[in-house]
Amino acid sequence: MSKSTVSNVIRGAGGVAPETRRRVLESIASLGYRPNAVARHLVQRQTSTFGLLVGDLANPFYSELAKLVERHASQAGYSTMICNTDGRPKLESARVESLLEHRVAGIIMLQFSGTASVIGELLAQDMPLVVASWEERSDCVSVDDQAGARLAVEHLLSLGHRRIVYVSSELVEPATDAARFEGYRNALLAAGLEPVYLRWEKVGSEVPDRATAFFVSNDVVAIQLVDTLEERGVRVPRDVSVAGFDDIALAGLRRISLTTVAQPRERLAELVVAILIRRIEDGVGLPLQQHRLHPALVVRSSTGPPPP
């Protein structure tokens, strides 16, 4: 009963006599032996751990996604090391450095803080990486942000709105925000209307009085916007309509009932993990794996016709 035989039994490698196998298993049970993954990873020069970078776990969209990603990862035999970056580039690079030192098998970025260099560095080191938003340089899977925005804006347009404002926030990474704004802008331009870009942080001071509808770059901020508006006595959707993006669980509550662009979360999580595993197994040779998923408009009651 040498180390290698025990190893063969544990790893399910063939070539072990049934009787030997039984004895090994028995000893393992009686001694309470537990294989040491650290040692295995060292000798294999490969861990079975993913690094999961998320901007803000307190944002339901990301925590829901993180949950799904972790599930798929563990089903495929991978553990998940989670890092909340708070959207801070400094923190992000520190956490990436730590993941690299831990020799994670691959990294998933649910939200990329905007420091383009981080992605470049990861790629330069051949670290398998999947970004859950559009990223030219690496494997990625995202929803078609432009199409999603167009869906929402066309809905607002068809309701009769003419003064539709785009509201952005720091919670959405710049590239994604840009794509959603672009979709919004194209839809407005096509209707011969003028796009207006507003930062959520400034809604307090400069909210355009004549706006009859807002398209907000994510649900969390959309819900906060409804809150803020109603605090000022503006009723939604009677006085003004609000549409969001993501379709977080909360958006479906009767009291919230937010019209929004739904992301296929389940499919997204599944794909992200599958793509990462593929990259890990097939290596650098594999061409870029980039997917764009279709979003769907979910009409609820935060949008309605503009006041007369």
Next chain:
Amino acid sequence: MSKSTVSNVIRGAGGVAPETRRRVLESIASLGYRPNAVARHLVQRQTSTFGLLVGDLANPFYSELAKLVERHASQAGYSTMICNTDGRPKLESARVESLLEHRVAGIIMLQFSGTASVIGELLAQDMPLVVASWEERSDCVSVDDQAGARLAVEHLLSLGHRRIVYVSSELVEPATDAARFEGYRNALLAAGLEPVYLRWEKVGSEVPDRATAFFVSNDVVAIQLVDTLEERGVRVPRDVSVAGFDDIALAGLRRISLTTVAQPRERLAELVVAILIRRIEDGVGLPLQQHRLHPALVVRSSTGPPPP
């Protein structure tokens, strides 16, 4: 420039000549050398990774807590391996086994699925463990669930309610649920009233018509309950009052405005991590570290006087 000298420089261990130190640092930079944490952990027979077990990351209370825990952990130099158990004991033990094989330095359970044996096994192996709810046998920190429930019920009582129903759900682990029910029960009994225990899953079929108020064991279910009630045309708080437990971020929204018992999340996360680190450093000799935090009632507009 031997391996040990490099090691001494990296670890900041003294006894290295400034000139040598400079040269080592320079080589590290030019070669792009990155220390291998896996090897370090193997030789030290200790990782710097925490295992974080959470019942449901999609529940905002847990994701908010997870975020805080991860932050404190990383500030203390620990990585966080996250495991979503979905409240399923089978999954839970599988994930714990994986954490054990990874030789995590300690485990934090944000929600314990109810299989008492898991905790026993962990303790038997001297695995540092902190449970974020009351657990006699191990280090733990929780809010005073009984006191919290009493706060909520006394508020309802003072509003004039007499038929107050307790609503439980699978989302809350049994021990916590029991403590909250106990606090509810005591408060009702003290007022000479009869406690009623109802499972959320059964609210559809057997909701007591004469109830004028519900105390729900957590916010997520409380919010769903409000939804369900209003779907049936029952208005909150006009017809019936609802109070929850946790004070998730969502509860503060105007549209939701849920009266609830607030848990000191920030303090909880901080303590959990501090206690775990203490246990890791001081070992088995240290007596049990058990803390009970004080909850606070947050009165919002989901509660009001009962209808005449």
Next chain:
DNA sequence: GTGAAAGCGCTAACAT
């Protein structure tokens, strides 16, 4: 102050 040597617990290649 620096280097040489041993060994953490495994796997993989090679003997037997």
Next chain:
DNA sequence: ATGTTAGCGCTTTCAC
């Protein structure tokens, strides 16, 4: 089918 050997990349004595 089983055992032996040689590392994986570090830290930690222990010599020098």
